[in-house]
Amino acid sequence: xxxxxxxxxxxxxxxxxxxxxxxxxxxxxxxxxxxxxxxxxxxxxxxxxxxxxxxxxxxxxxxxxxxxxxxxxxxxxxxxxxxxxxxxxxxxxxxxxxxxxxxxxxxxxxxxxxxxxxxxxxxxxxxxxxxxxxxxxxxxxxxxxxxxxxxxxxxxxxxxxxxxxxxxxxxxxxxxxxxxxxxxxxxxxxxxxxxxxxxxxxxxxxxxxxxxxxxxxxxxxxxxxxxxxxxxxxxxxxxxxxxxxxxxxxxxxxxxxxxxxxxxxxxxxxxxxxxxxxxxxxxx
Numbered sequence: 001x002x003x004x005x006x007x008x009x010x011x012x013x014x015x016x017x018x019x020x021x022x023x024x025x026x027x028x029x030x031x032x033x034x035x036x037x038x039x040x041x042x043x044x045x046x047x048x049x050x051x052x053x054x055x056x057x058x059x060x061x062x063x064x065x066x067x068x069x070x071x072x073x074x075x076x077x078x079x080x081x082x083x084x085x086x087x088x089x090x091x092x093x094x095x096x097x098x099x100x101x102x103x104x105x106x107x108x109x110x111x112x113x114x115x116x117x118x119x120x121x122x123x124x125x126x127x128x129x130x131x132x133x134x135x136x137x138x139x140x141x142x143x144x145x146x147x148x149x150x151x152x153x154x155x156x157x158x159x160x161x162x163x164x165x166x167x168x169x170x171x172x173x174x175x176x177x178x179x180x181x182x183x184x185x186x187x188x189x190x191x192x193x194x195x196x197x198x199x200x201x202x203x204x205x206x207x208x209x210x211x212x213x214x215x216x217x218x219x220x221x222x223x224x225x226x227x228x229x230x231x232x233x234x235x236x237x238x239x240x241x242x243x244x245x246x247x248x249x250x251x252x253x254x255x256x257x258x259x260x261x262x263x264x265x266x267x268x269x270x271x272x273x274x275x276x277x278x279x280x281x282x283x284x
Contacts, residue, residue, distance in 0.1 A: 051081070101115075
């Protein structure tokens with residue numbers, strides 16, 4: 001009995017050693033279509049992409065390797081996955097927050113972009129049209145430059161939107177994305193501004209009202225409150241000058257800009273000296 005037990009222990013140890021020796025001798029090879037994860041914040045919405053990136057490698061892609069008018073996984077390996085942290089609009093159509101498989105149907109001039117609720121699919125074999133949540137059509141563009149490695153990018157970013165670009169070979173496909181910023185910021189302003197609120201919140205609220213052309217009287221009240229609470233910095237006073245100018249009170253705007261310029265000189269900030277000079281000149 002003892003001999004059998006010892007033999008079992010010896011056999012197990014030998015198998016462990018041989019297995020690890022085998023693993024240590026495995027040859028590592030670069031994968032043909034490496035995976036990529038891309039994250040981008042647009043406004044207050046986070047967008048994440050998980051996809052694989054094949055190369056052209058001397059081949060003709062669209063109309064050959066990727067046939068026209070047929071469903072494509074939009075990359076290689078697993079279907080491309082895209083995640084939105086908030087509700088968005090794609091080409092003007094609403095799409096709920098969540099994760100989706102991003103399929104496409106490439107055409108010579110027009111592409112169909114599909115968002116499918118099954119976000120964990122290998123290729124197109126598991127695709128079901130009944131699980132599509134949204135379909136939009138977009139016009140592709142031809143590029144002079146050649147993109148060797150398949151790329152999905154998010155660019156042309158503003159506070160309220162961006163474009164998702166599908167780029168490969170000599171083809172570029174832009175997909176418009178809109179995000180809701182205003183409702184979220186306004187809700188935050190209502191929650192954050194109270195008698196105990198800090199100077200930074202009043203500055204942020206005044207900045208948002210100024211940048212979105214809202215009530216300048218309210219913006220002025222908030223920037224004054226921020227200064228009153230101890231946030232008297234040259235960039236804060238400069239915002240006050242801009243608010244006053246937008247209100248149409250140029251004499252007061254010049255006075256605030258002169259004060260901001262003096263503070264910027266003391267701090268050695270040439271950028272704000274120039275910004276205040278420009279504001280003063282525009283009011284004269």
